[in-house]
Amino acid sequence: MTNVTKSAIGFLPRAGFQHLIELLAEDGRTVIGPTVADGAIVYGEIHHVADLPQGIGAEQAPGHYRLVHHADERFFAYAVGPTSWKRFVFPPTLALGESRRDDHGHVSFGPAPREIPRLAFLGVRACELAALGIEDRVFLGGPYTDEDYRARRANTLIVAVQCAEPAATCFCTSMGTGPGIRSGHDIALIELDEGFIVTAGTPAGSAIVTRLDLAEATAEQLTAGADQLAAARDRIGDPVVTAGLHDRLLAKLESPRWAQIAERCLACTNCTAACPTCFCTSVSQRSDLDGHTATTERRWDSCFTKGFAAVALGGNFRPRVQDRYRQWLTHKFATWIDQFGTSGCVGCGRCITWCPVGIDVREELNVIAPPPQVSAGPAEAAQPHAPRSSVFRVEGVRRETHDTVTLALSTPDGIDWSTARGEFVMVSLPAVGAVPISISRRLPRGLELTIRAVGPTTTVLTGLERGAEVGLSAPLGHGWPVAAAQEHDVVIVGGGMGLAPLRPIVDEILAARSRYGDVHIYYGARTPSDVLYTEELAAWAARDDLEVGVTVDRADATWLGRVGVVTHLFDRARWDGTKALAFVCGPERMIQATVNALAGRGLTPDRIFISMERHMECGVGLCGHCQVGPFFVCKDGPVFSLAQLGDVFGREGI
Amino acid sequence: MPETEGPAPRTEANAELVALLNATWFAADLPPQAQVRLASLARRYQASAGTTLLAEGQLANELGIVLSGRVSLRTLVPETGWITILTVEPGDVFGWSALVPPYRSTSTVVALQPVDVLALDGPGLRAALAADHDLAAALYPRVLQALARRLTATRLQMLDLFAR
Numbered sequence: 001m002t003n004v005t006k007s008a009i010g011f012l013p014r015a016g017f018q019h020l021i022e023l024l025a026e027d028g029r030t031v032i033g034p035t036v037a038d039g040a041i042v043y044g045e046i047h048h049v050a051d052l053p054q055g056i057g058a059e060q061a062p063g064h065y066r067l068v069h070h071a072d073e074r075f076f077a078y079a080v081g082p083t084s085w086k087r088f089v090f091p092p093t094l095a096l097g098e099s100r101r102d103d104h105g106h107v108s109f110g111p112a113p114r115e116i117p118r119l120a121f122l123g124v125r126a127c128e129l130a131a132l133g134i135e136d137r138v139f140l141g142g143p144y145t146d147e148d149y150r151a152r153r154a155n156t157l158i159v160a161v162q163c164a165e166p167a168a169t170c171f172c173t174s175m176g177t178g179p180g181i182r183s184g185h186d187i188a189l190i191e192l193d194e195g196f197i198v199t200a201g202t203p204a205g206s207a208i209v210t211r212l213d214l215a216e217a218t219a220e221q222l223t224a225g226a227d228q229l230a231a232a233r234d235r236i237g238d239p240v241v242t243a244g245l246h247d248r249l250l251a252k253l254e255s256p257r258w259a260q261i262a263e264r265c266l267a268c269t270n271c272t273a274a275c276p277t278c279f280c281t282s283v284s285q286r287s288d289l290d291g292h293t294a295t296t297e298r299r300w301d302s303c304f305t306k307g308f309a310a311v312a313l314g315g316n317f318r319p320r321v322q323d324r325y326r327q328w329l330t331h332k333f334a335t336w337i338d339q340f341g342t343s344g345c346v347g348c349g350r351c352i353t354w355c356p357v358g359i360d361v362r363e364e365l366n367v368i369a370p371p372p373q374v375s376a377g378p379a380e381a382a383q384p385h386a387p388r389s390s391v392f393r394v395e396g397v398r399r400e401t402h403d404t405v406t407l408a409l410s411t412p413d414g415i416d417w418s419t420a421r422g423e424f425v426m427v428s429l430p431a432v433g434a435v436p437i438s439i440s441r442r443l444p445r446g447l448e449l450t451i452r453a454v455g456p457t458t459t460v461l462t463g464l465e466r467g468a469e470v471g472l473s474a475p476l477g478h479g480w481p482v483a484a485a486q487e488h489d490v491v492i493v494g495g496g497m498g499l500a501p502l503r504p505i506v507d508e509i510l511a512a513r514s515r516y517g518d519v520h521i522y523y524g525a526r527t528p529s530d531v532l533y534t535e536e537l538a539a540w541a542a543r544d545d546l547e548v549g550v551t552v553d554r555a556d557a558t559w560l561g562r563v564g565v566v567t568h569l570f571d572r573a574r575w576d577g578t579k580a581l582a583f584v585c586g587p588e589r590m591i592q593a594t595v596n597a598l599a600g601r602g603l604t605p606d607r608i609f610i611s612m613e614r615h616m617e618c619g620v621g622l623c624g625h626c627q628v629g630p631f632f633v634c635k636d637g638p639v640f641s642l643a644q645l646g647d648v649f650g651r652e653g654i
Numbered sequence: 655m656p657e658t659e660g661p662a663p664r665t666e667a668n669a670e671l672v673a674l675l676n677a678t679w680f681a682a683d684l685p686p687q688a689q690v691r692l693a694s695l696a697r698r699y700q701a702s703a704g705t706t707l708l709a710e711g712q713l714a715n716e717l718g719i720v721l722s723g724r725v726s727l728r729t730l731v732p733e734t735g736w737i738t739i740l741t742v743e744p745g746d747v748f749g750w751s752a753l754v755p756p757y758r759s760t761s762t763v764v765a766l767q768p769v770d771v772l773a774l775d776g777p778g779l780r781a782a783l784a785a786d787h788d789l790a791a792a793l794y795p796r797v798l799q800a801l802a803r804r805l806t807a808t809r810l811q812m813l814d815l816f817a818r
Contacts, residue, residue, distance in 0.1 A: 495815065495816060496815065496816030497816075524816070525816060526814070526816035526817060530816065551741075553811045553814065553815075553816065554737055554738065554739070554811065555737070555738045556735060556736065556737065556738070557726075557728065557735065557736040557738065557764075559738060560724075560766045560767070561741075562724070562741045562743070563726065563738045563739065563740050563741045564740045564741060564807050564811070565807040565810045565811060567807070568743075568803070568807055571803070572679050572745060572746075586815070586816075587815040587816065589810070589813060589815055590810070590815050590816075593806075593810055
């Protein structure tokens with residue numbers, strides 16, 4: 001419970017409630033609260049008590065919602081409806097930035113004009129306070145923070161109302177979030193038939209409360225308030241045993257139930273849209289007609305959409321509905337804890353009510369992971385910093401293959417990029433789009449990117465000429481632990497485009513060759529004409545301190561090099577892998593085969609590092625696309641040790 | 655051309671062939687009797703780059719072990735031409751069809767570089783394996799290993815992983 005002194009508890013008669021709304025408005029706030037619209041109680045602007053759902057409640061069940069009329073005159077005698085406060089602090093669509101490209105190819109990137117409204121939330125339930133607390137951890141608690149969210153949150157005053165009418169779909173008790181209000185509010189109300197018990201939770205709340213015409217709350221009123229809370233708690237019961245749920249759920253990734261749920265699940269995304277904590281988004285550019293100006297827009301997305309985990313050229317890591325349902329449920333109830341130190345679920349029941357086929361997460365959790373305590377180590381941190389695009393100039397273009405080029409880019413701001421860690425950058429062109437590209441070489445005043453034309457954006461990028469300008473984010477993600485390989489032998493295995501992110505490793509080793517043991521570089525390409533960096537490969541091969549093997553999957557009769565899979569380059573080699581570190585990049589199936597062959601050479605999982613390919617958009621772990629088990633590939637990877645990934649590596653539909 | 659012919663090869667020649675066998679992963683560390691037996695069935699030859707060592711569909715009369723150089727396994731695809739499916743590197747074998755009915759080669763084997771080959775007589779090897787179970791027990795796992803490695807590789811190649 002909040003530490004509010006007894007003297008701060010007062011009683012506001014029902015007739016005085018309009019005064020509270022007016023005080024909030026006088027404080028310069030738009031009041032958002034419950035109102036009836038479209039057959040449901042939703043959150044909208046409140047100007048007058050008449051806007052509130054007086055005497056109206058809602059009957060809820062899996063896939064069922066109906067408004068009902070109560071005999072009393074209460075304003076807040078309902079359980080939460082389809083909307084949540086999420087939309088006011090994390091808008092469904094948000095302009096992130098504006099970019100321009102003029103007739104001379106000069107590009108510029110700027111912030112989108114933004115107005116942060118001053119709001120008061122009226123009628124926030126305990127589960128919803130918990131949801132806002134979870135969103136605070138997601139958006140403000142990690143290494144990257146969402147400044148728009150921070151501003152909206154800071155500009156909002158919260159008037160919470162204790163829940164007295166839980167729905168049949170509620171399970172806040174199980175999730176430990178309600179029904180009693182504990183923290184996160186500026187003002188807390190307990191509604192009784194004749195009025196409200198009022199307490200202030202913060203100085204800002206207190207400033208409002210002290211202006212209300214409050215009577216002293218009587219012992220009877222306080223008892224009535226406590227009794228109705230106890231009754232609400234009893235009605236909800238404890239339908240989900242959360243103790244040990246994290247481990248139980250992750251132990252059931254192969255449960256047959258996932259496929260059974262998928263037979264019912266429509267992948268309609270209602271659950272994620274209604275959920276007060278789901279935060280996945282996608283970013284797109286909306287261009288004006290002449291292609292000179294574009295607005296970068298972020299909109300809510302859902303891990304249930306078919307293309308959510310799709311990567312370039314149609315690869316999709318979660319093609320089946322069962323994969324996507326599993327992703328959602330295991331993230332919400334398990335890997336969320338690994339990532340943010342808290343469950344992602346508050347037990348509000350919205351996903352149950354608003355599921356058109358009535359899938360009940362309480363039931364599914366009990367069936368999949370039948371019934372120990374959720375850990376809650378807070379993930380504190382704060383380097384306020386979101387990636388922004390800097391303008392880079394194309395200094396050189398080298399064609400590698402028919403569809404792949406290497407762009408040498410320089411930064412005009414004089415920053416020394418050669419030491420910038422991070423594995424990839426988001427490359428953006430106004431009115432074209434933004435894509436994640438691995439750094440293929442670090443230069444003193446810039447970098448090289450090797451880009452293959454696989455989609456509309458990369459097609460434009462591969463067509464750029466010297467002098468063109470592009471936007472680059474600061475380097476993102478965790479790269480290869482090359483320094484850890486000093487004094488060790490190094491095995492580098494690349495497949496296809498996977499050689500590009502490995503090239504900086506070779507550069508780094510060659511810059512201090514004597515610090516490393518034997519170095520083996522093995523590369524597999526599709527055909528001889530798809531081999532990247534042919535001249536460099538030849539130069540490396542000519543050195544007597546590197547072993548270089550190149551093979552292709554197929555070739556015509558003119559190719560005199562090796563044909564076969566990349567693992568054949570080293571599975572019969574004579575070197576001893578027990579002292580080596582390996583760095584592997586390529587298509588996931590090729591990585592699997594390579595990892596098996598490396599294990600055969602004596603390399604243990606903690607010495608094998610791989611780069612994972614996933615759908616990356618935001619680059620900072622806040623859009624949800626690239627999740628793999630407990631990791632966001634963009635933020636926690638893309639380079640992982642095999643030991644770190646554990647059994648999520650190579651698993652279908654993760 | 656065969657360096658040795660007849661049932662009783664010279665001992666010193668045999669010792670040299672055993673040493674060559676021991677330097678290949680295919681025959682290294684086989685029991686000494688098995689290596690001696692294999693050496694008695696072996697001939698060593700060299701071929702220049704571009705030489706066709708075996709043609710697809712032909713009787714495979716020898717199991718070849720590449721000692722040095724590179725050979726390609728090719729197949730002709732009408733309207734496309736010769737496609738190299740695999741290259742065989744030193745230590746590995748070609749012409750395994752000499753052990754499996756109907757003893758006809760499944761690809762055309764062409765030397766990509768000057769090659770040095772140790773060739774085991776097919777009919778002689780089959781007769782030896784049928785008569786000498788110790789030899790069979792030692793050799794067949796190597797043959798299986800070589801073919802299994804090739805099979806798994808072919809599957810990965812078939813996936814055309816680098817196409818996207």
